[in-house]
Amino acid sequence: MKIKIRLxxxxxxxxxxxxxxxxxxxxTSTRKWYVPDAxxxxxxxxxxxxxxxxxxxxxxxxxxxxxxxxxxxxxDADEALHLLTLKGVYLPFRKIPLKNxxxxxxxxxxxxxxxxxxxxxxxxxxDAYPASDxxxxxxxxxxxxxxxxxxxxxxxxSNTFKELSLYxxxxxxxxxxxxxxxxxxxxxWDILNFGVGLRASFK
Amino acid sequence: xxxxxxxxxxxxAFLLLLSLYLxxxxxxxxxxxEVRLDDDEKNINQRNIARIEALKxxxxxxxxxxxxxxxxxxYEENEAMVQNINQRHDIDFLLLGGDLTDFGLVQEFKLIHExxxxxxxxxxxxxxxxxxxxxxxxxxxxxxxxxxxxxAVGNSRFILLNTNYIxxxxxxxxxxxxxxxxxxxxxxxxxxxxxxxPPENYEFxxxxxxxxxxxxxxxxxxxxxxxxxxxxxxxFPFDGTVPYVxxxxxxxxxxxxxxxxxxxxxxxxxxx
Numbered sequence: 001m002k003i004k005i006r007l008x009x010x011x012x013x014x015x016x017x018x019x020x021x022x023x024x025x026x027x028t029s030t031r032k033w034y035v036p037d038a039x040x041x042x043x044x045x046x047x048x049x050x051x052x053x054x055x056x057x058x059x060x061x062x063x064x065x066x067x068x069x070x071x072x073x074x075x076d077a078d079e080a081l082h083l084l085t086l087k088g089v090y091l092p093f094r095k096i097p098l099k100n101x102x103x104x105x106x107x108x109x110x111x112x113x114x115x116x117x118x119x120x121x122x123x124x125x126x127d128a129y130p131a132s133d134x135x136x137x138x139x140x141x142x143x144x145x146x147x148x149x150x151x152x153x154x155x156x157x158s159n160t161f162k163e164l165s166l167y168x169x170x171x172x173x174x175x176x177x178x179x180x181x182x183x184x185x186x187x188x189w190d191i192l193n194f195g196v197g198l199r200a201s202f203k
Numbered sequence: 204x205x206x207x208x209x210x211x212x213x214x215x216a217f218l219l220l221l222s223l224y225l226x227x228x229x230x231x232x233x234x235x236x237e238v239r240l241d242d243d244e245k246n247i248n249q250r251n252i253a254r255i256e257a258l259k260x261x262x263x264x265x266x267x268x269x270x271x272x273x274x275x276x277x278y279e280e281n282e283a284m285v286q287n288i289n290q291r292h293d294i295d296f297l298l299l300g301g302d303l304t305d306f307g308l309v310q311e312f313k314l315i316h317e318x319x320x321x322x323x324x325x326x327x328x329x330x331x332x333x334x335x336x337x338x339x340x341x342x343x344x345x346x347x348x349x350x351x352x353x354x355a356v357g358n359s360r361f362i363l364l365n366t367n368y369i370x371x372x373x374x375x376x377x378x379x380x381x382x383x384x385x386x387x388x389x390x391x392x393x394x395x396x397x398x399x400x401p402p403e404n405y406e407f408x409x410x411x412x413x414x415x416x417x418x419x420x421x422x423x424x425x426x427x428x429x430x431x432x433x434x435x436x437x438x439f440p441f442d443g444t445v446p447y448v449x450x451x452x453x454x455x456x457x458x459x460x461x462x463x464x465x466x467x468x469x470x471x472x473x474x475x
Contacts, residue, residue, distance in 0.1 A: 076240045081338075151217055175308060183278045
């Protein structure tokens with residue numbers, strides 16, 4: 001399992017560098033399909049304390065797809081957490097130009113599925129249970145979703161980067177959302193949480 | 204003009220976002236499975252057992268404690284229960300018989316602790332099967348401490364046993380530990396063994412049920428206490444010498460009050 005994690009991390013970390021070499025020589029139109037259009041770093045937001053992802057743009061940057069590796073230190077537990085998250089981000093509105101090289105993305109809506117590496121998180125429950133639906137969810141997979149705005153800063157003079165986007169995310173995840181659905185006294189604030197991230201798109 | 208308006212609205216949106224973030228620094232969550240605790244959320248059992256021992260209840264005093272269990276996700280009912288219990292002044296402590304959470308999430312454990320720490324009296328919790336799924340085993344251990352533990356009050360001894368057989372890969376209940384605990388208790392007139400899953404349930408591990416019941420009978424345990432089935436049950440199973448009690452879920456708006464006077468222990472059902 002450890003090898004799997006390390007290999008996955010190495011692949012993910014290598015992707016932006018592939019993009020660098022590609023981008024210096026070429027431009028977006030000739031970029032190979034597997035070379036990401038951006039790299040995203042995120043703090044918090046249910047996908048790790050820190051996460052890093054290659055990010056791909058589709059539909060004129062209306063849709064981003066990201067595969068992030070996330071890390072959660074152990075804090076008060078005995079073990080740290082490693083997870084991969086496949087995330088889609090939808091940007092329904094056009095950017096609003098602001099002063100200088102700034103612009104505002106009014107809304108980003110994201111939905112992701114995380115996979116946790118560790119034997120404690122099973123994808124199949126033990127067959128020792130008296131019923132197959134003893135627990136209804138899958139332990140190793142978590143759905144997360146969120147939304148928020150972004151401030152963009154264009155970098156016309158950079159050879160590598162096209163734009164930096166600082167985004168905020170208000171999100172939740174599947175299990176706690178079901179808790180709030182069943183118990184009226186749980187407030188929105190009990191189930192919502194925050195993340196911030198930086199997305200750097202390549203030239 | 205249009206430009207200035209956009210600039211202002213952009214800056215406004217940014218400031219709004221910023222203030223929201225500053226307000227909510229606590230709200231940055233890294234993962235549903237993270238275990239990140241405040242100081243008052245650690246070693247709860249150990250700290251509360253110390254509080255119970257500090258009550259200095261003597262062997263001749265009347266001891267009164269509450270048994271509740273299966274409080275998972277029932278925040279509305281839990282608040283009502285805590286309020287109801289806090290109106291009483293005769294309770295020394297509360298035992299929580301497992302399933303504090305649905306998913307073993309720290310966030311759920313924190314919400315439960317937020318409610319139960321407002322009790323006038325200390326509470327001690329045993330681990331339930333739902334507390335032991337996902338990352339719950341680490342979360343429970345970090346918040347409540349050892350899965351198996353025991354303490355004494357007056358002439359009574361309380362043993363908390365982890366019976367979540369399947370969740371702990373069939374390595375529990377640790378009946379050798381239980382036997383050692385019971386064997387060391389000759390001085391106590393009353394012995395209460397609390398665990399989440401009762402031995403009559405399949406999920407207790409069928410190979411464990413017989414030995415458990417033998418130990419309970421052999422050492423003349425006063426009550427074998429449980430939760431898990433979300434319904435009140437009182438019977439004398441196995442050899443018929445020891446009462447086994449299962450308490451209802453907090454959703455059922457019921458808890459049990461046990462009264463111990465000398466070697467006489469009894470209970471009553473209370474609805475709230």
